[in-house]
Amino acid sequence: MNAGLRSYGTRYGEFINLQKSSGNTINRKVLAGLAEWEPFSFKAVVDVVKIKGGENKGLQEGENKGL
Template sequence: MKLAKGFKGRGGKIFSAAIQRLEKSYQHAYVGRKLKKRRFKSTWIMRLNASLRMYGIRYGVFIEKWRKSDVIVNRKVMSELAEKEPFSFKSVVDVILKTSS
């Protein structure tokens, strides 16, 4: 019942209803954690795509060349570079484009 504290109506007062509400809340929390990861990845991809378009490169083409190159950096780091360090991002992009060709 301590975990159900704050639930509205029967969900916080009746034991059987509290158990059901807690199980449902655990399910929502589990799904929410997965969705959070998905949203962050899509945000990183949007940032990368916008930054790459400034240099005339499409995201799909860049990812293909990135996989062929030996540069080991993830999308999160690349998107932060694109946002906060544009000159460093440009140099990494140039390295990826030169090594994959």
């Protein structure tokens, strides 16, 4: 999983923290399988986690997203 994340420019620790804050409930074993056998699906999960995790992080820090 680490190699797959690095190929998309994300560190493992950063991804896990974003995953927790994004509400993604896919466990690490499944993510590792996706990284190995379904790289395009894994990339989609990484993108969603980055977007959702970043949104939640920004809202927790008090950023105003125009709401």
